[in-house]
Amino acid sequence: MMSYCGRFAPSPTGPLHFGSLVAAVGSCLEARHQGGTWRLRMEDVDLPRCQPGAADGILQTLTAFGFEWDGPVQDQSGRVDKFRAALESLRLQDRVFPCACTRRELADSQFSQLAGDGAKIYPGTCRQGLPAGKAARSWRLRVVDESIVFDDAVQGRVAQNLAHEAGDFVLLRADGFFAYQLAVVVDDAEQGITHVVRGADLLESTPRQIFLQRSLGLPTPQYAHLPVAVNAAGEKLSKQTCAAPLDNTRPQAALWDALAFLGQSPSAELRGAGLADIWQWAHAHWDMARVPRQQCLRVAE
Numbered sequence: 001m002m003s004y005c006g007r008f009a010p011s012p013t014g015p016l017h018f019g020s021l022v023a024a025v026g027s028c029l030e031a032r033h034q035g036g037t038w039r040l041r042m043e044d045v046d047l048p049r050c051q052p053g054a055a056d057g058i059l060q061t062l063t064a065f066g067f068e069w070d071g072p073v074q075d076q077s078g079r080v081d082k083f084r085a086a087l088e089s090l091r092l093q094d095r096v097f098p099c100a101c102t103r104r105e106l107a108d109s110q111f112s113q114l115a116g117d118g119a120k121i122y123p124g125t126c127r128q129g130l131p132a133g134k135a136a137r138s139w140r141l142r143v144v145d146e147s148i149v150f151d152d153a154v155q156g157r158v159a160q161n162l163a164h165e166a167g168d169f170v171l172l173r174a175d176g177f178f179a180y181q182l183a184v185v186v187d188d189a190e191q192g193i194t195h196v197v198r199g200a201d202l203l204e205s206t207p208r209q210i211f212l213q214r215s216l217g218l219p220t221p222q223y224a225h226l227p228v229a230v231n232a233a234g235e236k237l238s239k240q241t242c243a244a245p246l247d248n249t250r251p252q253a254a255l256w257d258a259l260a261f262l263g264q265s266p267s268a269e270l271r272g273a274g275l276a277d278i279w280q281w282a283h284a285h286w287d288m289a290r291v292p293r294q295q296c297l298r299v300a301e
Helices: 017-034 054-064 076-090 103-108 180-190 202-214 251-261 267-272 273-283
Strands: 007-008 039-041 098-099 138-141 148-151 158-161 170-172 197-201 224-227 229-230 296-298
Touching: 007 017, 017 138, 017 197, 017 229, 017 251, 017 273, 039 054, 039 076, 076 138, 076 158, 076 170, 076 180, 076 202, 098 103, 138 202, 148 202, 148 224, 170 180, 180 202, 197 229, 202 224, 202 267, 224 267, 251 267, 251 273, 267 273
Parallel strands: 007 039, 197 224, 229 296
Antiparallel strands: 098 138, 138 170, 148 158
């Protein structure tokens, strides 16, 4: 068996917030509990969304909170050649096709339905070839009419028929940047990631990634999707919902809150303990089985 290798892969689009901390804590503690390694990757392939200085800020916050990762930090943006090679491999297998559709055309299409993550299901407009007079804008992966099934360590059995619930999805965007789905699959395989612990907001993407792994002949990690932290309005904590950035000067309280959010039941007395003491308790008491089996969980006021 391969030794356990987990990772935390934030996007440097802004400072870390409580939802980010939950994912970092869960992935780190599970890796250490299993006696494995825990890697850190900056998912900055979507350069237009990345903020200058955000990556450095993330590293400073993780350090202030007492996280320790194994090996160097990997920057996704420096691996474009790897993504291009993967796309070319799929092209040679006739698993991808060029698409001329614009976002507006897909949004206006009466044939498009909504996927579980709210995105439009691609109606197959360019699957058999580009319409006359149209130029390629993006490249999409051909999906099949069968269910992708996997057992999630937190959410249980998940099944999704990509043809009916997702459609052919983009691997190379119209702006020339590679899509997250391709980048994360290639990077997880190259880093030897055996277990992915992340937020349940990415649960709907996982069947696509598993299908892509199979198409590229890459191993499939085991998955655990933690509850997503939401505010009083039921919105995921994010930059768009004005989530407060983590306070590097008061890491103990936020770390305690993250452990409580993940169902680990730290004592009230521990909240006032030193950072090293909280981590020591967390390593000794971490139990993935106690994580709430919910996709969303409201943050305590």
